Amino acid sequence: MSYDLSLLGWTDDRAAELPEGAVPARVARVDRGAAEVLAADGQHHVKYAADVRRAAAADPVALPCVGDWAALRWLPEGRYVLDAVLPRTTAFVRGGVGRTSVGGLSRDSQGQVLAANVDIVFVAEPSMHATDFADLARIERLVALAWESGGTPVVLVTKSDLFDQHLERSFDGLLADVRAAAPGVDVHAVSSLRGDGVELVAGYLEGSRTAVVLGASGAGKSTLVNALAADEVMATQQVRAADGRGRHTTVHRELIPLARGGLVIDTPGIRRIGLYDMAEGVDRVFSDIEELAEQCRFGDCGHAGEPGCAVLAALDSGDLPERRLESWRKLQREAAWMASRTDARLRKDQQDKWKAITKEMRRAGRNRP
Template sequence: MSYDLSLLGWTAFRAAELPEGTVPARVSRVDRGAAEVIAADGQHQARYTARVRRAAAADPVALPCVGDWVALTWLPEGRYELDAVLPRTTAFVRGGVSRTSVGGLSGDGQGQVLAANVDVVFVAEPSMHATDFADLGRIERLVALAWESGGTPVVLITKSDLFESGLDQLLDDVRGTAPGVTVHAVSSLLGDGVRLVRDHLEGSRTAVILGPSGAGKSTLVNALADDTVMETQQVRAADGRGRHTTVHRELIPLPGGGLVIDTPGIRRIGLYDMGEGVDLVFSDIEELAERCRFGDCGHNGEPGCAVLAALERGELPERRLESWRKLQREAAWMASRTDARLRKEQQNKWKVTTKEMRRSGRSRP
C-alpha cells in the first residue's frame, strides 16, 4: 500500500530538512529500539541507528516518538533503518515528576516527548467527574502543557449523554478554568459534538487526545474514524474509574483527512520547561497581578495585592489561586532540577576534555 505523504503533513519545509540519500517517513508507533513508520511505499518497522540511540541516551527528548518525521536509510539486506529525527514544529513534553514524602515533588529534570508535530491538543475530561476540583486542576495542567507544546488546546467534556442536568453550567466552569480555549461537549456514542471535533482536523492537521482512563478517548477515535480502530472498555461500576485500554501511543490517519494520536490514560503528568503555558492558563491571575502595588508581589499577604483583593471579593475562586501556586512551585522545581542536570553535564564534559588534554600533553587554555 502506498501513501501520499502530503496527507500525513509532509511539506516542502520539512523536505528541506531531509538529509541527502534518505527517505522521509512519519512515526506511527514506537517500540523499544525501533519504530513503526509510514513511508510513501508503505508501513515498515525501522530499527534505530547507533547515532539515534546515542542522542536518546544523552537526552530522552531526542528519542523518536509518535508523530515525528524521520529520515530512513535503505540497507542492503532489504530493510529500512531510522537514521535521524527531523526538527519538530511542536512537541508535547512531560517532565519526570513524581510524588515524594518530602516537598511533594521530585524529578530528574529530564523530559519525555508524548507526541510531536501536533497541531491540536484535545484535553478529554469525562463529564461525570469534571465537577471535582481535582479534575479542574487536571484540565489546567494539561492545557498549560498544550500551550507550551506549540499546539492549540481544545477541551472536550466527554460522555455528555451521562450528565443528567447542569451541563451548560459545567461548560461555563471549564471555560473559566481555561480562558480563551474552545470547549465542546461530546457524546461519542450518540454522535453529539463529534462533527465539531472533526472540524479541528481539516486537511492534514494532527491532533493528540490526552486525558484520564475512562475519558472515552478510544471511543472518540472510533467515532472520528467512523470505524472500530481502537479497542474500548466500559468504566468500572464500583468506583467509576476507567480501565487502561490503550497501552501505547498510536498515530491514526482518518478517512477524509487529518490524523489523531490516541494515548494511554494519564494519572499524573509533570511540567517540563514550563513558562508561558502556565501564564496563559492563568491569564486572569496575571491580569490581576499587574494591578498589585509591588511588581514582585507573591500574592501571599503583601499590602496592595490585587489578587488577594479579588479573592476576598469572591471574584477569584480560592481553588484557582491554589492551583496557580501549585503549578508555579512545580515549574520552579523542575527548572531548578533541569539547571542542576545541565551543570552536571557540563562538569562531566569538562572532566573528559581535561583528561584528553592531559593525555595528549597539552594544558588547559
Template sequence: MSFDLFLLGWTDLRAAELPADTVPARVARVDRGAAEVIAADGQHHVKYGARVRRSSVGDPVALPCVGDWVALRWLPEGRYELDEVLPRTTAFVRGGVSRDSVGGLSGDGQGQVLAANVDVVFVAEPSMHSTDFADLGRIERLVALAWESGGTPVVLVTKADLFESGLEELLADVRAAAPGVDVHAVSSLRGEGVTLAAGYLHGSRTAVVLGPSGAGKSTLVNALAGLGVMETQQVRAADGRGRHTTVHRELIPLAGGGLIIDTPGIRRIGLYDIGEGVDLVFADIEELARRCRFADCGHVSEPGCAVLASLENGELPERRLQSWRKLQREAAWMASRTDARLRKEQQNKWKIIHKEMRRSPRNRP
C-alpha cells in the same frame, strides 16, 4: 500500499532538512529500540540506528516519538534503519515529576515526548467523575502543557450523555479554568460534538487526545475515524474509574482528512520547561497581579494585593489560586532541576574533552 506523505503532514520545509540518501517517514508507533513508520512505499518496522541511539543517551526527549518525522536509510542487508529524527515543529513534553515518600517533589528534570508535530491538543475530561463533575486542576495542567507544546488546546467534556443536569454550568466552570480555549461537550456514542471535533482536523492537521483513563479517548478516536480502530472498555461501576485500554500511543490517519494520536490514560503529568503556558492558563490571575501595589508582590499577605482582594470579594475562587500557586512552584522546581542537569552534562562533556587532551601525543612530554 502507498501513501501520499503530504497528506500525512510532509512539507517542502521538512524536505530541505532531510539528510542525503535517506527517505522520509512518519512515526506511527514506538517500541523499545524500534518504531512502526509510514513511508511513501508503505509501513515499515524499523530499528534505531547508531546516530539515534547516541543522541538519546541521557536525553529521553531526543528519542523518536509518535508523530515524529524521521529519516530512513536503506541498509545493504535489504531493510530500512531509523537514521535520524527530523526537527520538530511542536512537541508535547511531560516532566518526570512525582511525589517522594515525604510528600515533596522528586524527579531527574528530564522529560518525555508524548506526541510530536501536533497542531491540536484535545484535552478530554469526562463529565462524570467519581468525586466531582470534572477535575479542573487537571484541565489547567494539560492546557498549560498544550500551550507550551506549540499546539492549540481544545477541551472536550466527554460522555455528556451521562450528565443528567447542569451541563451548561459545568461547561462554564471549564471555560473559566481554561480562558481563551474552545470548550465543547461531546458524546461519542451519540455522535454529539464529534463533528465539531472533526472540524479542527482537515488536510494534514494532526491532533493528540490526552486525558485520564475512562475519559472516552479511544471511543472518540473511533467516532472520528468511522471505524473501530481502537479497543474500548467501560468505566468500572464500583469507583467510576476508567480501565487502561490503550497501552501505547498510535498515529491514525483519518479517512476524512487529518490525523489523530490516541494515548493511554494519564494518572499524573509533570510540567517540563514551562514558560508562557501557565501564564496563558491563568491569564486572569496574571492580570490581577499587574494591579498589585508592589511589583514583587507574592500574593500572600502584602498590602494592596489585587489578587487577595479578588479572592476576598469572591471573584477569584480559592481553588484556582491554589492551583496557580502549585503549578508555579512546580515549574520553578523543574527549571532548577533542568538547569542542574544541564550543568552536570556540561561538566561531563568537559571532563571527556580534558581526558582526551591528556591522551593526545601532542600533550605528552
C-alpha cells in the same frame, strides 16, 4: 498499502530538512529500539541506527516518538533503518516520569516526548467528573502542557449524555466552570456514542492537521477516535460501576490517519503528568491571575498577605475562586522546581564536558615529546 505523504503532513519545508538519499516516513508507533513508520511505499517496522540510540542515551527527549518525521536509510541486507529524527515543529513533553537506565546506570529522566508535530491538543474530561475540583485542576495542567508544546489546546467535555441532570449544577454551569479553568480555549461538549459534537471536533483536523487526545482513563478518548475514524480502530471498555472510573484500554500511543482527512494520536490514560519547562504555559492558563498581579502595589508581590495585593483582593471579593489560586500556586512551584532541576543538569553537563576536555589536554601534554 502506500501513503500520500502530503496527507500525513509532509511539506516542502520538511523536505528541505531531509538528508540526501534518505526516505521520509512518519512514526506511527514506537517499541523498544524500533518503530512502526508510514512511508510512501507502505508501513515498515524499523530499528534505530546507532546515532539515534546514542542521541537518546544522552537525552531521552531525542528518542523517536509518535508523530515524528524520520529519515530512513536502505541497508544492503534489504531493509530500512531509522537513521535520524527530523526537527520537530511542536513537541508535547512531560517531566517527572521517574528514572531511566542508560548504559547500565540509573539517573533522573530529563523528560519524555508524548507526541510530536501536533497541531491540536484535545483535552478530554468526562462530564460526570468535570464537576470535581481535582479534575478542573487536571484540565488546567493539561492545557498548560498543550500551550507549551506549541499546539493549540481544545477542551472536550466528553460523555455529555451521561451528565446527571439532577445535580444542583446545570450542564451550562459545568461548561462555564471549565471555560473559567481554561481561559481563551475552545470548550465543547461531546457525546461520541450519540455523535453529538463529533463533526465539530473533526473540523479541527481539516487537511492534514494532527491532533493528540489527552485525558484520564475512562475519559472516552478511544471512543472519540473511533467516532472520528468512523471505524472501530481502537479498543474501548466501559467505566467501572464501582467508582465510575475507566480502565486503561489504550496501552500505547498510536498515530491514526483518518479517512476524512487529518490524523489523530490516541494516548494511554494519564494518572499523573509532571510539568517540564512549563512556565509560559502556566502563565497562559492563569492569564486572569497574571492580569490581577499586574495591578498589585508591589511588582514582586507574592500574593501571600502583602498590602495592596490585587490577587488577594479578588479572592476576598469572590471574583477569584480559592481553588484556582491554589492550583496556580501548585503549578508555579512545580514549574520552578523543574526549571531549577534542568538548570542543575545543564551545569553538571557543562562541568563534565570541561572535565573531559581538561583530562584530554593533560593526557596530550604528557604524551608531547
